[in-house]
Amino acid sequence: MSGSNSSSPDDVSAHGLDLTVHASPTDDALVALRDAERTRRGRFMMVVVVLLCALPVLASYFTFYVIKPKGQAYGSLISPSIPMPPDLPLRNLAGEPVAVDSLRQQWLLVVVDGGSCVAECESHLYMQRQLREMLGRERDRLDKVWLVTDDVPLQPALREALAARPATTVLRVPSEALGRWLRADTGQPLSGHLYLVDPMGRWMWRSPARPDPMKVKKDLDRLLKASVSWDQPGRPQ
Template sequence: MSNDVDRLTDQQKQQRRGRLQAAAIMLIVILPMIIAYSVYYTGVGIPKGTVNKGQLIDPPQQIDDLPLQTPDGEAWRVSEQAKRWRWIIPGYASCNEQCQKNLYLTRQVHIRLAEKSGRVERLYLLLDDHIDAATLEFIHTEHPHVPIVKAPADAVKELFAQTNLPPDAIAAGHYFLMDQEGFVMMSYTPLDQGKDLLDDIKRMLKYSYEE
């Protein structure tokens, strides 16, 4: 009887240790993300005089709520992609001058991330049903690592209408930062400088997990 009690006690101890180990592993996974959001939304942990340069989108919007497709018409979901931070550069069938400037600026910032660049990706968000041959050639030549994902312009406008962004944000040349879980959380304007983007993304990479 005593042996049975001892064995039961040992089993309970092992189960307790297993639960504690599982909880510790989960904490390691989710804690960096919790810290990242706490830093940005409360300011706790940010040195005095240091603030985000982009405009926080309130509330953040999940991009998978859009009917996203590849240019070939296949469904595209960020939840099925590699976990990365992403700059979203909206554009139409023809990428206008501001669109090209946004692509150029985000490319230069991406390059300056050096060894951290693999944790970040840029997306061209196509707001038309097709893309002009000239624009396609431009992206493939000047920005060869930028995937093209399309979504109806009305759906994108409706998504951002639920936030604090101005109604003409896209028309005014805004582009966006999306977190690793697919939430579009920050907006930039043509007035923002490369250093602004670099400071923000470095801070987010510092406080977020890496797979």
């Protein structure tokens, strides 16, 4: 029809349609909700993993403090357990600093004494080695640690014995600093006991002075059985 403003399909095809699609506020809100949900889910899973990792160790404490199977523990259970200070000034025998975190993930049976290591010190180190071997197939879950509280050089023969596999971890730490973590029984020196530290780095057990190795082993057996599968199979030597 003459004078009509209508366009033919060919005109539309020739000029094309210039259309721009904009995201609506609703789309942005949905994206934000999905991101928030993923964040919440991630945090929830992290909490679940942490709880699953800690559960066996918590079970061991529950077994000792609440159920107390087969009578009381031979040693003293430290309640509440005492975390290893993050700034504990540990050094290896070469004088190099050692990170506190390097001692985690394993049960630690700890001897404390000076570098001269006479009489009782030698007895404790021997007992420490024997106790670990007496644990049988559980022995790889326990590390032997000697905390040397002075700068006295170790005798070559002693160093050689301690290096025999499975080697004893020997670290120096000032007695004053160590005393802010480990504590002896009343009237006893810090060197008078064996100490047990759990895989989270918490001191939780102390032997009596002049400990009976067979009775110590019973305490160790109970704790390791109650916490099976939490810690590592053995720190590389």
